[in-house]
Amino acid sequence: MPISTDMAEDVAAAVSTLYEQAELALIEKVTTALAQGFDSPLWAELKLAAVGNLRTAIEEIIAVLQVDAAGAIHTAVAEAYERGQQAAVAELGALAVGQAAAAATALPTASVVDRLAAALVQETGATHLRILRAGLDVYRQVVAEASAAPLLGVQTRRQAASRALAKFSARGVTGFVDKSGRAWNLTSYTEMATRSAVGRAAVQAHTDRLAAAGVDLVVVSDSPEECERCRPWEGKVLRREGPAGAGTVEVEHATEDDRMVRVRVAGSLDEARGAGLMHPNCRHRLSAYLPGLTRPAGPKADRSRATYEQSQQQRYLERQVRRWKREAAGAIDDDKKAAANAKVRAYQSRIRDLVAETGLSRKSRREQLARAR
Structure with missing residues (x-):
């Protein structure tokens, strides 16, 4: 997996x-x-x-x-x-x-x-x-x-x-x-x-x-909603460890003894992560690269119509929902509380519109506040 x-x-x-x-x-x-x-x-x-x-x-x-x-x-x-x-x-x-x-x-x-x-x-x-x-x-x-x-x-x-x-x-x-x-x-x-x-x-x-x-080798998936930092590494083969820099290596076939295979390597995993790959919001996945067996990635999954920027817009709107919920929790008069709750509903409406437009999945947990103990 x-x-x-x-x-x-x-x-x-x-x-x-x-x-x-x-x-x-x-x-x-x-x-x-x-x-x-x-x-x-x-x-x-x-x-x-x-x-x-x-x-x-x-x-x-x-x-x-x-x-x-x-x-x-x-x-x-x-x-x-x-x-x-x-x-x-x-x-x-x-x-x-x-x-x-x-x-x-x-x-x-x-x-x-x-x-x-x-x-x-x-x-x-x-x-x-x-x-x-x-x-x-x-x-x-x-x-x-x-x-x-x-x-x-x-x-x-x-x-x-x-x-x-x-x-x-x-x-x-x-x-x-x-x-x-x-x-x-x-x-x-x-x-x-x-x-x-x-x-x-x-x-x-x-x-x-x-x-x-x-x-010794891993391959980066070709994923939807990628950001500019990750895009250069999509579909590329990386050294699990070792020196940075692209090049061609000769390695043994994954299942056939004594058969050598030439593989184009884009760099090391540490190098790619240092450039931004696998950041906290990254959608990319790493898989074992098996020389002679692993095939190039197929067409990008059509999971949504969203761009990376739109996925980050969703995260911004979620933060705003939580922000106004905090303000409602800290209000000491009814008018302030009502105004804050109105803001919550307005940002939730914007999230619904964005989800409908882009196909992004709505994650209600990220709009919720935990209960204070």
């Missing part, structure tokens, strides 16, 4: 859900803390005096998240690695007994899984301090803006607080920048990081099994 980075997308969702739950819990804690005692003339003084209580509440959210996330990450990486191994075993199962048996031989995987999981725990763990700071910062900001509003005669204290909370709920916990300089909020960042990690685990497990079977 060919391998792709989306093979373990469902197990990655379990991790990102925990962070979304934490983000929603944070919004609810801050909103509830600020909404209490709005009519008191001492509201600002009482709120500032209660900062310590809010800090404790947020630290409790983070403590639970640290424990739950570490376990979920290890489980997700282990499951992704196992799926990658099984995909290789299934793919080579129809070959000669020797190669199939070699692929099925148990490999020591614990250290590999532990290493991949530890790297992801460290990456996502760095977000925890930001959760605390974001919660306390927005709390103090709301108190300051709401206290100043009546003095300026512009709006009431409740309106000022509602506006500041709406901004926070819409953007969530922010301040995370990836290696390319792109900014993310907490949930999107952890989703990206986790999907990337479990995708790497599945691909590594697949290639580890191919190595055990003595398979």
Whole structure:
């Protein structure tokens, strides 16, 4: 069975859900803390005096998240690695007994899984301090803006607080920048990081099994909705490991001893991945390339009429649905909540139109918010 980075997308969702739950819990804690005692003339003084209580509440959210996330990450990486191994075993199962048996031989995987999981725990763990700071910062900001509003005669204290909370709920916990300089909020960042990690685990497990079977070449599928980074590698044969650069190699036929076959190789797998192949949203799959047996890819699957740009437009609309759902969850008055829910329906309508136009499949899970614990 060919391998792709989306093979373990469902197990990655379990991790990102925990962070979304934490983000929603944070919004609810801050909103509830600020909404209490709005009519008191001492509201600002009482709120500032209660900062310590809010800090404790947020630290409790983070403590639970640290424990739950570490376990979920290890489980997700282990499951992704196992799926990658099984995909290789299934793919080579129809070959000669020797190669199939070699692929099925148990490999020591614990250290590999532990290493991949530890790297992801460290990456996502760095977000925890930001959760605390974001919660306390927005709390103090709301108190300051709401206290100043009546003095300026512009709006009431409740309106000022509602506006500041709406901004926070819409953007969530922010301040995370990836290696390319792109900014993310907490949930999107952890989703990206986790999907990337479990995708790497599945691909590594697949290639580890191919190595055990003595398979040195892989071929990239010709897939729909490809992006510009991946397109140059479609249908190309790659070295599983070894030097970068294209060239022609002479290798033994997959099933006929002493028969040599010349194969045009586009480069190494590491080279292709470094150029963008197998990124988190990549649709391409890797298969074992069997000299003398593997045939060129056939016509591209007509799974949808969509382009890569349209698939990314769908992801943008999904993020907007979640954004306005967060804002509705953090609203402290009915008008704000109703307006946010209207935005949710508007973006969902745009998703329905896009799906109907392009043939993309609608993934309702990506429009949902996890329940805050």
